[in-house]
Amino acid sequence: MSRAIGSKYIVERSPQAQEYHEAVKDVLNSEEVQDLKDYHHHHCMTRFQHCLNVSYYSFLLCRKLGFNAEQAARAGLLHDLYPECPKCDRRHLTTHPETALENARKSFKLSKVEADVILKHMWPIRKGRPKYPESYVVMMTDKYVAFMEFCIYLKQTADMSLKKHI
Numbered sequence: 001m002s003r004a005i006g007s008k009y010i011v012e013r014s015p016q017a018q019e020y021h022e023a024v025k026d027v028l029n030s031e032e033v034q035d036l037k038d039y040h041h042h043h044c045m046t047r048f049q050h051c052l053n054v055s056y057y058s059f060l061l062c063r064k065l066g067f068n069a070e071q072a073a074r075a076g077l078l079h080d081l082y083p084e085c086p087k088c089d090r091r092h093l094t095t096h097p098e099t100a101l102e103n104a105r106k107s108f109k110l111s112k113v114e115a116d117v118i119l120k121h122m123w124p125i126r127k128g129r130p131k132y133p134e135s136y137v138v139m140m141t142d143k144y145v146a147f148m149e150f151c152i153y154l155k156q157t158a159d160m161s162l163k164k165h166i
């Protein structure tokens with residue numbers, strides 16, 4: 001069962017998440033995306049959970065703004081599709097979108113919008129301005145979600161050090 005952080009709806013069975021689930025279920029259930037559960041991301045969660053967070057909130061935002069929510073959601077799930085967990089250095093920050101796009105293309109037929117979303121999600125750190133509104137939504141949602149995930153990590157760390165001193 002999958003649920004984006006901060007959401008009370010279980011993607012696979014909540015009526016409120018049904019539209020989202022319909023849009024992404026083949027990608028969500030794929031071995032490639034499920035395998036992301038084996039990798040840590042932003043210290044405190046799996047890469048699967050991070051991609052689900054980005055995908056789910058991008059879907060809601062695009063639907064609200066009248067953009068293509070389905071394509072944003074599908075590409076959101078694939079935007080960090082790289083299995084290895086290298087050091088998070090500057091090189092990795094700029095090269096992983098290409099790796100993710102290459103990996104996604106091996107398993108899924110991507111639209112131009114979906115490919116752009118994946119490739120441009122690290123703008124402006126990586127050169128190449130997003131071309132479509134969906135790409136901007138996912139790019140900003142990714143940054144917002146990463147910040148929230150980092151705050152969760154800081155809170156967990158603070159709670160643990162507090163416990164040690166009690």
Ligand SMILES: [Fe+2]
Binds near residue numbers: 079080096097121122
């Ligand atoms: Fe990324």
Ligand SMILES: [Fe+2]
Binds near residue numbers: 050054079142
């Ligand atoms: Fe990301």
